[in-house]
Amino acid sequence: MENSPSSSKLIRWFDPRFRQIGTWAFILNRVTAIGLTVYLVLHLFMLGKLAQGPEAYDSFIALAKTPLIKFGELLVVAAGILHGTNGIRITLNSFGIAVRYQVQIFIIMLVLSLAGIAYFAYFMFFLA
Amino acid sequence: MDGMISKPKVQEGAWLWLLKVLFGLVIAVLIAVHFIVNHLVASGGLLTYQDVINYYKNPGVTTMEIAFLIFVVSHALMGTRSIILDLNPSEKILKFINWGMLILGSVAIIYGIWLVQVIAASR
Numbered sequence: 001m002e003n004s005p006s007s008s009k010l011i012r013w014f015d016p017r018f019r020q021i022g023t024w025a026f027i028l029n030r031v032t033a034i035g036l037t038v039y040l041v042l043h044l045f046m047l048g049k050l051a052q053g054p055e056a057y058d059s060f061i062a063l064a065k066t067p068l069i070k071f072g073e074l075l076v077v078a079a080g081i082l083h084g085t086n087g088i089r090i091t092l093n094s095f096g097i098a099v100r101y102q103v104q105i106f107i108i109m110l111v112l113s114l115a116g117i118a119y120f121a122y123f124m125f126f127l128a
Numbered sequence: 129m130d131g132m133i134s135k136p137k138v139q140e141g142a143w144l145w146l147l148k149v150l151f152g153l154v155i156a157v158l159i160a161v162h163f164i165v166n167h168l169v170a171s172g173g174l175l176t177y178q179d180v181i182n183y184y185k186n187p188g189v190t191t192m193e194i195a196f197l198i199f200v201v202s203h204a205l206m207g208t209r210s211i212i213l214d215l216n217p218s219e220k221i222l223k224f225i226n227w228g229m230l231i232l233g234s235v236a237i238i239y240g241i242w243l244v245q246v247i248a249a250s251r
Contacts, residue, residue: 033207048239050247051243051247084156087153
């Protein structure tokens with residue numbers, strides 16, 4: 001049972017050796033999933049400031065406009081795009097669609113995602 | 129090849145897996161709506177308290193945001209559960225996690241609906 005799951009093997013998640021592209025796709029999906037879940041919790045807490053009135057919310061927005069927080073938000077957008085495009089591929093494959101081309105689709109999705117992330121970075125830091 | 133495809137885990141159940149996948153697709157659509165409406169339709173974005181209050185006067189907005197919240201919270205919890213299943217929890221621990229997640233999800237959704245009502249009632 002060398003490959004059976006066990007909590008004592010948690011550390012293996014972080015071992016980058018001998019990984020195939022599919023495993024990288026899996027890691028990307030899992031890391032973005034955890035990041036987005038953490039963001040969801042923060043997002044719900046911070047929007048609670050709306051119930052505390054204008055001062056509380058507007059001072060939070062002032063904080064959100066600082067470069068560090070904006071960079072964090074860009075990471076959230078990047079995670080969302082990567083998780084979404086990868087998720088569409090996984091869904092198609094799971095229902096037996098285009099399973100033979102999963103590597104190619106992953107790479108195409110990755111390129112599209114990077115283009116989308118670059119657009120968001122430009123929008124957030126130069127236009128908005 | 130078969131090992132590469134996403135499928136229900138031993139303790140996950142096919143229906144929960146299917147729900148997770150379908151909610152993921154719904155979120156892919158709703159997140160686009162959430163972004164376009166919040167950042168492009170609401171002119172200049174929602175960067176002040178008053179902007180948000182005015183924006184939430186629209187019942188379509190409150191409905192969309194509550195639906196989005198329910199799908200996202202459910203998908204996040206189902207996903208977290210399937211991550212936890214990779215750690216092979218015992219039946220006892222899994223039962224505890226199931227209840228914990230049901231309660232956590234309900235609290236998050238009720239809190240979100242409450243918050244939307246508070247915002248919509250503000251002026």
